[in-house]
Amino acid sequence: MAKLSRRAIAQYIARELSDDAHRKKAVLQLAAYLVDTRRTKELPLVVRDIEYYLSESGSVSGVVTTAFDLTAETKKAMEKYVKQQTGAKDVTLDHIVDPAVLGGLKVTIPGHQLDATVKRNLTILKTQFKKI
């Protein structure tokens, strides 16, 4: 069996995921293929590519990292922001609570990242104004 490119795999899976009926099957296929071809190490890259192709088709999934739990209002504001940035119709955001970011938020979506955390601002303070 010829080795498929990561791009081809991602495009196929993204197309399949767009269809609710084939979603579960597509995930199983992907897992089986990567195990069979011993390419499981490529999984994060494949997922990133899939997210990219999904975002092109109007379905964006991303990750939001904050120091505290989000209120419903804040979640809505975030989805609105992502829609504005990507023009997507459907937005899915996974939420991670990480006290290490101190405050603010970090939104990671395919091809775009907004890092407005306090931790990052402090890092900028330490690095950007540091004299070498």
Added chain:
Amino acid sequence: MNFVSYFAATAEPSNDLFGALGIDWRLLIIQIVAFLILVFLLGKFVYPWLMKSVDERQENIEAAAKAAVKAQEAASESQEETAKVLAQARKEADEIVSSAKLEASEMLSNSEKKARATAENIAAEARADIEKSIETAKRELHNEALELIAFATEKVIHKKLDKKADAELIAAALEEAK
């Protein structure tokens, strides 16, 4: 002389002028002959040798005198030459001394210049090192201050920031990002 005394003793006394004067003419003749013989002998054997000796002596004396004159002249010349040489030597010595003084002065001047330049270089390097150290210290202080500020801010925010304030912060960040 016994022979002469004999003749004198045997001579008869005469009454002529010689006799009156007490002169025995025979004795006189004998004496004259003896004298002539003596003169002849002296002239034949003694005088030539004596004269030769005297001549030689005179020649020696003249030669010595000439040599003395020559020596004196030579000494005089030598003295003059010595004086000239001495004068020349003194002149050269003076020149050498003055040139040595000049060279010493120049060397001293050069040494002073070199020493001054070296001292200035050392001072400049020391100043540069000090400035560099100050700059490094300032930079390190600045960076450490930044670290401390960040650390302190982190601690303060960690304690002070609550869920409500964080929500406001997020809203502001999203508003700013639009």
